[in-house]
Amino acid sequence: MLEVKNRVAYAPTGKAHFTKDGDMTDQALCYYVARAKGGTGLIVVEVCLPVAKYARPVRRILGCWDDSQLGGLKDLADAVHMAGARVVVQETLGFGSQAMFPVEGEVVAPSEVPSAIRKGTAPRNLQYMEGVTGVTPRPLKREEIEEMEEAFVAGALRLQKAGFDGIELHGCHGYLIAEFLSPYSNHRQDEYGGSFDGRMRLALNLLRKTREKVGPDFVIGFRMSGDEHLEGGYTLEDGQRIARELERAGVDYIHLSSGRYEAWNRMLPDEEGTMLEEAKAIKQAVQIPVICPNIHDPLTGERALREGMTDMISLSRGLIADPAWANKAREGRISEIKRCILCNTCLKVLFGGFTIRCAVNREVGWERFNPEYFPGRR
Template identity: 30%
Template sequence: MVKLQDQLKIRANTFKNRIIKASMSEALANDLGQPNADHIGLYEVWAKGGLGCAIAGNVMVDARAKNEPGVVVLENERDMARLKQWADVGKRYGMIQLLQLSHPGRQCPRGLNRETVAPSAVAFSSALSTTFATPRALTETEILDIIRRFGESARLAKLAGFEGIQLHGAHGYLISQFLSPLTNIRQDQWGGNIENRMRFLLEIYHEVRKQTGDDFIIAVKLNSADFQRGGFSEHDAIEVAKAISAAGIDFIEISGGTYEAPAMAGAKAEKRKQSSIAREAYFLEFAELIRGQVSCPLMVTGGFRTVKGMNDALASGACDFIGIARPFAVEPQLANQLLSGQDVKYAVKPIKTGIALIDKMAIMEIIWYAAQFKTIARGRQPNPHLSPLKVLFHYARRNIGTVISGQLNSRKASA
């Protein structure tokens, strides 16, 4: 019977246990997207804490397309020395590290980049249209360039010493936008039926494999659904999982939702079926649904809080890895705690400021945790009771210049 302590070998790499720190946006980089000592400090704390694997969050493949301030950009060898230091942290403590490669597509706040691009020029819902501009549809030449960029970023990650990468195909980012019929209304080979809509993801996988070879881990994060009427459905997700598994993907992380319909924040999390609550994990039932249809390992993230719930999920065969994200922001030694039989101490609750517009966007689910990451990286203890309003104030003061500069550049470009 599989348990948290058990090893698992994928290609040339052995995961020392089944606990994976799922990706979260660290927001620690400078305006140029460069990693720094904070990244190394943060991941060293987690590595010392017993993690089998850590997935870094939202590393951009194009400096012109950032989803938020503070993300790392990996498109050339500019920061190779620092990246090698970061990768070495995992090797010293036996923790496998994957960089999550991402392109945000339309999910870029107004003013952050010169323009936003997407499969199609589909506007956001009225509630978010003031925050996110209507994107420009990508040309086929641009699509092929982005595919190449994913491959190049993966090659650089391998050069730095990381054991692999994860393709971010969930949460409404660009790969997810291609997969959804709501955001992909193209009439060419990249749109239409699910076979065409998944072409972008499959071409990225093949490009990454070509540039990194057979000993490099390539994982993917996929939505089980995007929870929007007429959008990416469970049936679509099953077809994509089968195709990417057949292509050779090393493991699939199952998630769900988009900015417009977050799956693991606020009301969505609170309205789960009682059966799901009892088993803890948000997406375990979907994992069971596709378990017999894919040959690769599965990772389920979201909702796990007890050792029993995690071991039961592994023993059931529904998943092979337990993904945990937000608890690591307030319990950096969590992996060792779980391996010794201690449950998660702090219940994760929606981060609310009391400001309706801010809370509806769920932006605090990113920046509150990023504030904790900086604290951990600098050798201090995180504060589970940190005021969301205080975090929002400091975030706005620190990033207002970036946003204003981006708005001015956008106006110049369109003049």
């Protein structure tokens, strides 16, 4: 069991702060130290790849595919711990068919279903992406899936060795693990598709094989969409069934999300609190803790926790805008919180191929130059 000092988590947020080879940087360290020092109880480090050979965004993403990455990973685990927070890493099996963004390497997925951003589905200020369709992916062979499972376990072991408290499987947003879960994108007829059990196989294999190696104390969470909100995708009822299976397989917590790139405005809502009903439904299905994202106002979070809709709240854009959100909320300095205006400048800049910026926090991207955020400083 992992004790966390409060119920505020930093939702995984890709920022392109790493090197092209997936290595740590001072910017990534200082960025996370700022959020840990700001009172966040649990940091979920953004997507981290254990396999480098398939489609990888040209934006700079964290890697755990090689022992040479261990030193940098340990620096991050230690830096966040010294700043007073717990830290898990979101491990992914890659982006699957989400190749409408510039990528290097081959695009693979369960089946030949390209991703698409349809009209009327883009979040605020990202409408220019509507109509974009990705490359048609090559369906993975069975041996390749097995190879990926082994690579995932090896990645998890590196993250454990580096000193992280756990991992969170990235099973949402239509990335590879999520694509296997969904009848929309998984049309396979082998044992990795064809039925609910078949679509669950990859996720359950990853959980079982990882648990066997990391032991009972290393936290394993799972991030899933409650409802894909997509014709042909899975519903909230299916989401409850998936959550129950994950719990049975030994997952320690569920980090919720909603939709996928085909229902993008569910993933990145233009207002806050839109996932709370899904969180409530998933919570009714399982006993393990549920984390609900998309909270911006501390009072919304407080109410959701008190009403038992979720066990923990998480923030992505809110913590980009103000790294000290949790401390200010705890101390009742709510009016001092630099509020995210949901303008999605962070994503727009990221999709443009750059590291993120924020319209209300000029410090974002420059944390490495602020001595307050240097790792190890009190």
